[in-house]
Amino acid sequence: MRLVVVGGVAGGMSAAARARRLSEDTEIIVLESRGEVSFANCGLPYFVGGEIEDKEQLLVQTPAGLSASLGLDVRINTDVVAIDTERRVITLSDSDGTSELSYDELILSPGASAIRPPIPGLDSPRVHTLRTVPDAVGLKAALEGARSAVVMGAGFIGLEAAEAMEMQGLRTSVVELAPHVLPPLETEMAQLLRDELVRLGIAIHDGVSATAVEQGEDHDVVVLSDGTRLDADIIVLSVGVRPDTRVWEEAGVTCDRGAILIDELGHTAVEHVWAVGDATASADLVTGARRPVALAGPANRAGRLVADAIMGKRGHVLPGLAGTAIVRVGELTAALTGANRRSLDEAGMKYHTIHLHPLHHAGYFPGATQIHLMMHFGTDGKVLGAQAVGNDGVDKRIDVLAVAIKAGFTVHDLMDLDLAYSPPYGSAKDPVNMAGMMGCNVLDGTLKLWHAEDVEAVMASSLVLDVRSAAEVADGHLAGSLNVPHVELRDRMEEVRAAANGRPVSVLCASGVRSYLALRQLDHAGLQARNLSGGMLTLQAALGGRANNVIITG
Numbered sequence: 001m002r003l004v005v006v007g008g009v010a011g012g013m014s015a016a017a018r019a020r021r022l023s024e025d026t027e028i029i030v031l032e033s034r035g036e037v038s039f040a041n042c043g044l045p046y047f048v049g050g051e052i053e054d055k056e057q058l059l060v061q062t063p064a065g066l067s068a069s070l071g072l073d074v075r076i077n078t079d080v081v082a083i084d085t086e087r088r089v090i091t092l093s094d095s096d097g098t099s100e101l102s103y104d105e106l107i108l109s110p111g112a113s114a115i116r117p118p119i120p121g122l123d124s125p126r127v128h129t130l131r132t133v134p135d136a137v138g139l140k141a142a143l144e145g146a147r148s149a150v151v152m153g154a155g156f157i158g159l160e161a162a163e164a165m166e167m168q169g170l171r172t173s174v175v176e177l178a179p180h181v182l183p184p185l186e187t188e189m190a191q192l193l194r195d196e197l198v199r200l201g202i203a204i205h206d207g208v209s210a211t212a213v214e215q216g217e218d219h220d221v222v223v224l225s226d227g228t229r230l231d232a233d234i235i236v237l238s239v240g241v242r243p244d245t246r247v248w249e250e251a252g253v254t255c256d257r258g259a260i261l262i263d264e265l266g267h268t269a270v271e272h273v274w275a276v277g278d279a280t281a282s283a284d285l286v287t288g289a290r291r292p293v294a295l296a297g298p299a300n301r302a303g304r305l306v307a308d309a310i311m312g313k314r315g316h317v318l319p320g321l322a323g324t325a326i327v328r329v330g331e332l333t334a335a336l337t338g339a340n341r342r343s344l345d346e347a348g349m350k351y352h353t354i355h356l357h358p359l360h361h362a363g364y365f366p367g368a369t370q371i372h373l374m375m376h377f378g379t380d381g382k383v384l385g386a387q388a389v390g391n392d393g394v395d396k397r398i399d400v401l402a403v404a405i406k407a408g409f410t411v412h413d414l415m416d417l418d419l420a421y422s423p424p425y426g427s428a429k430d431p432v433n434m435a436g437m438m439g440c441n442v443l444d445g446t447l448k449l450w451h452a453e454d455v456e457a458v459m460a461s462s463l464v465l466d467v468r469s470a471a472e473v474a475d476g477h478l479a480g481s482l483n484v485p486h487v488e489l490r491d492r493m494e495e496v497r498a499a500a501n502g503r504p505v506s507v508l509c510a511s512g513v514r515s516y517l518a519l520r521q522l523d524h525a526g527l528q529a530r531n532l533s534g535g536m537l538t539l540q541a542a543l544g545g546r547a548n549n550v551i552i553t554g
């Protein structure tokens with residue numbers, strides 16, 4: 001059998017290597033249009049930023065190495081330009097011109113290409129993308145003598161690129177069309193990252209678009225839709241990727257909005273043609289929606305699975321994806337798994353949302369820092385999505401929650417999870433257990449919540465009871481709120497009842513913990529009460545600049 005693989009990086013090379021491990025007889029040919037295979041695209045920003053010093057460290061494998069160790073016929077600088085699926089023949093283009101190559105089975109793992117929006121001036125030589133090793137080498141060379149950089153797009157790669165520019169000492173600005181950086185994050189999480197970027201000295205222009213690049217002798221100017229003009233010696237274009245599937249569509253491979261449609265084994269609509277990775281549409285594990293997921297883990301695993309299917313090992317199918325992802329920004333880590341509000345709303349799913357700010361390990365052990373954690377779960381308690389931002393311990397919590405989503409766990413299961421603990425690593429009640437406990441309290445009515453985005457309506461229709469200390473309240477509180485520190489509440493309950501005058505009581509504190517204690521007292525006293533999810537910390541992050549409309553100091 002001859003197996004031909006198009007694309008020699010994550011998904012493609014994973015498929016080719018697995019196919020070899022399962023069959024010594026198969027002729028395996030990998031065709032890669034670029035000059036490298038098996039390179040670490042995920043490491044490119046860290047090479048530009050200087051943390052990975054040597055370009056060679058990015059080259060995980062070479063064609064010669066793959067030939068020696070796996071007997072793969074790897075052909076670089078070879079572009080597949082057409083497929084004749086009737087004859088099972090592909091057309092190649094390389095330095096010798098075009099030629100044909102037959103296949104028995106064909107795996108497509110062509111990845112995605114950078115979106116280039118129709119912005120005048122984007123053809124400037126100062127505009128760079130960051131997709132390949134030559135891109136990274138070119139960008140690093142351009143740092144010589146550069147003083148300023150503009151990164152267009154604040155997705156995962158855009159933020160990594162911005163951090164790299166900042167690390168290299170450039171005055172760095174980020175432009176993002178969406179209302180906030182890292183659009184898959186919820187607003188209240190993204191604000192924390194924004195604050196960190198600003199702390200690093202990176203200027204953030206969110207909610208605006210780049211409308212033109214004016215090319216100059218000495219430097220370019222990026223013009224924004226709000227009239228801002230940003231000088232740029234370097235412009236990094238990182239506004240997203242799109243599966244580049246024209247060649248395959250012409251061959252009759254079915255695509256939806258550019259992504260190749262595959263079945264649960266990775267087979268396309270065309271016999272003997274398979275596809276994996278960024279170019280394909282995956283099923284969302286939570287909502288079932290089909291969408292491309294441009295992440296390395298899913299591409300690698302799908303490559304392995306498709307090779308299994310081709311070699312007759314068909315016990316396993318492609319899973320739905322939770323889209324678990326993580327990024328470092330300065331001293332913070334942000335990570336997410338599963339659905340966010342937008343995807344849940346689009347799917348018409350009903351859900352609860354909770355916010356908590358536990359310490360990443362025991363508070364009495366030196367170095368404890370807060371994890372800002374939020375979680376969506378269904379009305380049946382099933383965990384649907386989670387996001388976290390913090391200095392430490394974010395990766396572990398989101399990975400546990402990713403497993404929970406995959407396993408179909410409910411908040412009750414989270415409460416029961418038996419997680420490793422000693423003071424330097426966690427708490428006897430881990431943040432994940434606490435999220436489960438909160439979720440259970442919400443489901444059984446022990447904890448009723450109100451949310452930051454409803455603040456104006458809440459202020460208009462209820463008594464806002466602030467149970468923080470007087471000093472905290474003086475630093476900023478909701479206009480018209482009543483301050484009764486939670487330790488005084490039992491003695492001042494009648495004062496609260498009188499102030500509420502029949503209205504519900506909307507309690508808040510800094511993080512939601514003290515106000516929960518207050519809520520239980522109010523509940524026992526027969527008052528109708530609800531607790532601000534995540535407290536003032538979440539409210540300020542969720543409202544951003546809008547917070548000034550409702551928060552007063554003094």
Ligand SMILES: Cc1cc2nc3c(=O)[nH]c(=O)nc-3n(C[C@H](O)[C@H](O)[C@H](O)COP(=O)(O)OP(=O)(O)OC[C@H]3O[C@@H](n4cnc5c(N)ncnc54)[C@H](O)[C@@H]3O)c2cc1C
Pocket residue numbers: 006007008009010011012031032033034041042043044045078079080081109110111112130131132157247276277278279293294295296297299300
């Ligand atoms: C800068 C950067 C940082 C990233 N960081 C992370 C991260 O931290 N975590 C994470 O999970 N993911 C990350 N990713 C995404 C991850 O790298 C991709 O999801 C993954 O590589 C996709 O694998 P793939 O096989 O589908 O495509 P790729 O790995 O992109 O490989 C596709 C290959 O196919 C080749 N090709 C395309 N068309 C043809 C053709 N017609 N003929 C021959 N060859 C062709 C291309 O040249 C390309 O080399 C990052 C990506 C980039 C660019």
